[in-house]
Amino acid sequence: MRILQRPFNWLIKKRMTHLERFMNHPLEVQEELFKRLIGKSRQTVFGKQFDYSSIKRVTDFKTRVPTHTYEQLYPYIERVLKGERNVLWPTPTAWFAKSSGTTNASSKYIPVSPEALKEGHYKAGKDMLAVYINNYPDSQVAKGKSVGLGGSLYPNDLHPGSDTQYGDVSAVLMKNLPFWAQWSRTPDLTVALMGQWEEKVEKLASITAKNNVTSIAGVPTWVLLLLQKVMALQNKRCIHDVWPMLELFIHGGIAFAPYKPLFQAITSKELRYLEVYNASEGFFAVQDQVSSEDMLLLLDHGIFYEFMSLDEIKKEHPKTVGLEEVVLGKVYALLISTNAGLWRYQIGDTIKFTSLAPFRIKITGRTKHFINAFGEEVVVDNAEAAMEKACQLTDAILSDYTAGPCYLEAGKSGNHEWIIEFAKPPSDVERFIDVLDTTLKKINTDYEAKRYKNLVLARPIVHCVPQGLFYQWLKKQGKLGEQHKVPRLANDRRYLDEILSML
Numbered sequence: 388m389r390i391l392q393r394p395f396n397w398l399i400k401k402r403m404t405h406l407e408r409f410m411n412h413p414l415e416v417q418e419e420l421f422k423r424l425i426g427k428s429r430q431t432v433f434g435k436q437f438d439y440s441s442i443k444r445v446t447d448f449k450t451r452v453p454t455h456t457y458e459q460l461y462p463y464i465e466r467v468l469k470g471e472r473n474v475l476w477p478t479p480t481a482w483f484a485k486s487s488g489t490t491n492a493s494s495k496y497i498p499v500s501p502e503a504l505k506e507g508h509y510k511a512g513k514d515m516l517a518v519y520i521n522n523y524p525d526s527q528v529a530k531g532k533s534v535g536l537g538g539s540l541y542p543n544d545l546h547p548g549s550d551t552q553y554g555d556v557s558a559v560l561m562k563n564l565p566f567w568a569q570w571s572r573t574p575d576l577t578v579a580l581m582g583q584w585e586e587k588v589e590k591l592a593s594i595t596a597k598n599n600v601t602s603i604a605g606v607p608t609w610v611l612l613l614l615q616k617v618m619a620l621q622n623k624r625c626i627h628d629v630w631p632m633l634e635l636f637i638h639g640g641i642a643f644a645p646y647k648p649l650f651q652a653i654t655s656k657e658l659r660y661l662e663v664y665n666a667s668e669g670f671f672a673v674q675d676q677v678s679s680e681d682m683l684l685l686l687d688h689g690i691f692y693e694f695m696s697l698d699e700i701k702k703e704h705p706k707t708v709g710l711e712e713v714v715l716g717k718v719y720a721l722l723i724s725t726n727a728g729l730w731r732y733q734i735g736d737t738i739k740f741t742s743l744a745p746f747r748i749k750i751t752g753r754t755k756h757f758i759n760a761f762g763e764e765v766v767v768d769n770a771e772a773a774m775e776k777a778c779q780l781t782d783a784i785l786s787d788y789t790a791g792p793c794y795l796e797a798g799k800s801g802n803h804e805w806i807i808e809f810a811k812p813p814s815d816v817e818r819f820i821d822v823l824d825t826t827l828k829k830i831n832t833d834y835e836a837k838r839y840k841n842l843v844l845a846r847p848i849v850h851c852v853p854q855g856l857f858y859q860w861l862k863k864q865g866k867l868g869e870q871h872k873v874p875r876l877a878n879d880r881r882y883l884d885e886i887l888s889m890l
Contacts, residue, residue, distance in 0.1 A: 402517035406675075409686040410745035414711055421445060421691045424724055432474045433463060433730060445709065454695075454705055454722060454731045457495050467498050467728075470546040475728025476500050482563070483543065484556035484667035497667040499559055503727040507689040508560055511670030514685065518675045519635065519661055531601030531632050532573040536591070536609050537561045538868055539582040554580075555868065556667040573598045584867040592616035600630040604637035606872060607646040608787065614653060627655045639663045641872055642771040643680075645778060645785035649810055652784075664750060668734055669725055672748055681747040686710075689726035694719035697737070700754060707731075713740050718766070720754050737766065756876045760792035761801055761843050763834040765827065767875045773826035780822050781813035787857040789886065791877045793848060800845040806886050808852050820849050852890065860886050 409416040425442050428434040437452045453459075466474045468483065475498065482499040520526050538555020540562060552559075558580050564572070572579075574594040581587040596617045603610060614626050621629045636650065636658055643662060650658060664672040664682055669690045672682035684692070694713055699705035700720055707722055721736050723729060735755060738748045752767030759765070770790065778785055786808040793802040805823075813819035824847055828835040837843040857873050874882055 399513065399517045399520050402514050403521055405687070406514055406517065406683075410683070413686050413746055414709075416686050417691060417710060418445075420687060420689070421448070421724075424689075424691055424726060427477060427726075428475075428728070430473065431477055431728070432466075433728065448724075449693075449707065449731075452731050454707070454733060455729075456733050460729065460732060463728075464496060464498060465545070468496060468543060468545040468551075470549055470551070475730070476502075476726070478502060480727070481551045482559045483551070483553035484559055485538075485553045486556070486667040495667070496553055497556075497729070498727045499556070499667075500727040503669065503689055503725060504560070504563055506726060508556075508665065508670050509565075511665070511673070511685055511688045514688075515637070515661070515663060515673045518673055518683070519659075522675075522677050523659065526634065527632060528601045528635055529571070531599040531630075532595075533571055534573060534591070534595050534600050534603045534613075535561065535579075536605040536613060537579050539580050541582075556665075573600070588613060588616060592620055596620050596629055598630075599632055601632045602635040602637065603633070606640040607638050607643055607650075608641070608872070609868075610636065610638070611646065611649055618653065624653070625655045626653050631656075633658065635659050635661060637661045637663055639665060641875075642767075642775075644771070644775045648784045649786075664748075666734065666736075668723060668727075668729060668732065671721075675747075679741075679747075681741040681749055684746040684748050686746070691724040693722040693724075693731065694738075695722055695733075696720075697754075700733075710746060713743070713746075715740050715743060718751050718768075737768075739768075752876070756874055758790065758792055758803060758876050758878055760794065760878055761837050763831065763837045763844065765803070765831060765834055765876065769827060769831050769834070770875055772830055773823050776826045777813070777819045777822040781815055781819045782811070783809055783813035783819060784811035786810045786854060787873050789857075789873055789875060789877070789882050791880050791883045793880075795843075800841050800843060802845050802848050804848045804850070804880075804883055806850045806852055806856075806883060808854055808857050810854070812851060816849070816851060820847055823847060823849070850887065850890075852886075856886065856889065860889060863889075 425439050429439040442448050442451065463475050467480055472479055478500045480498045480500050484497040484499050486495040486497055535557060537557035540552045540554035540558045543549060543551040543553055561576060561579055574591060578587065578590050578594060591613060617629055618624060618626055623629050627633060638660060639662055643660065662674040662680060662682060670685060670688060671690065672684050674680060675683040693707040693709060695705055695707045697718055697720060716739055718737050718739050721734050721738055723732050723734055735753055737751045737754055739751050741747050741749055757766045774785060774788065788805060788807040790803055790805040793804045795801040828838055861867055861871055
């Protein structure tokens with residue numbers, strides 16, 4: 388079987404008409420989607436409890452239905468896990484995406500309905516390809532195989548004897564891919580869905596090294612690990628010596644800028660980078676411009692959006708706004724209502740809008756990943772920007788990092804304490820710390836105020852640790868794999884103390 392590139396490109400580009408509709412008519416498209424979601428769920432347990440039959444407008448919905456964290460929605464999800472039907476969504480749910488949350492947090496089990504697969508993840512995947520091919524008409528990506536680092540699947544223990552399963556969302560998606568998509572990827576599912584991560588990576592490298600790979604997708608840290616394994620097996624120092632037609636890396640999950648030099652170091656041709664924002668709960672956005680890393684918010688993919696100011700998060704009845712009220716540059720917590728039955732669900736991510744016509748966003752962090760032990764309100768977006776600047780000015784290449792507070796003591800100021808693993812150490816560590824500190828002051832006035840004359844916060848403490856330490860920490864936690872990432876910031880010392888104890 389062979390896919391001809393030109394017809395493939397023509398067919399996929401036809402999807403641009405659909406994309407242009409919601410780009411040009413965003414509010415109307417979201418309104419239509421909202422009505423479909425409410426209409427289909429009127430007879431569910433949840434829909435009856437909140438009288439969906441009488442909901443006519445979004446204002447009715449927001450007045451009647453409370454916002455939900457995972458813990459608040461879990462009693463309903465547990466009923467679905469145990470096999471009860473028509474609880475949150477009318478369609479039987481056979482799949483659950485296991486989301487790791489933060490590294491030490493309890494796992495979350497997110498229902499994945501047939502509609503969430505077809506009208507959400509897969510539809511967005513096709514649209515992602517349409518955007519890419521529209522931007523690069525010369526693409527040869529369909530002439531080879533794609534590689535994706537996936538998780539594993541397990542039987543649902545809460546409903547023994549059933550055919551329901553849970554696993555990383557990547558595993559759920561791979562298992563349900565249509566035949567043409569299965570054909571275009573490598574390796575086969577017996578390897579891709581293996582449970583033992585380190586053994587799987589070895590087999591992935593061995594098999595994929597023999598294929599004509601044109602695209603690869605995943606979290607940068609884990610993809611680098613695979614590429615290094617592939618090159619080592621072939622005794623090559625450049626990935627294009629193994630995969631000469633490799634043209635596209637689809638990435639997400641963590642900020643890519645610090646890792647770009649690592650990819651550039653192992654490529655001899657242009658490798659195009661495409662950022663996506665997808666999660667267990669849905670596929671939210673895709674980078675749609677060659678000249679910008681901002682991502683187009685996907686508005687007709689089974690998800691109705693609301694946005695919450697950060698000062699509303701802890702309120703009993705928080706206020707949210709719709710697309711018609713959002714402001715450029717302001718940081719919002721993201722809420723979603725989906726075609727899998729997640730209603731007014733606080734996903735835990737924060738974003739900001741960079742464009743309102745069409746709606747484009749950047750991810751700024753997690754609602755639980757920040758440092759505010761001294762009123763400084765440092766978020767992941769601040770940390771990434773400061774880290775990138777410090778690396779640039781000291782010729783350093785980042786591998787991984789985390790940071791947290793060093794608390795005030797009698798007669799002493801507090802600090803921020805950073806644990807950083809470098810692929811290439813800074814030329815001057817002290818200058819690296821100074822640039823990190825200075826950049827944070829420039830972009831965060833609260834941090835600058837707390838650093839004034841060292842009265843509250845003193846200069847940051849930085850530990851440069853050996854390569855592989857974060858990998859060993861994740862392994863110790865049983866958290867190796869595509870869905871697991873090192874938490875960048877924490878408002879306590881649980882990660883700092885655990886990692887420093889391993890030195």
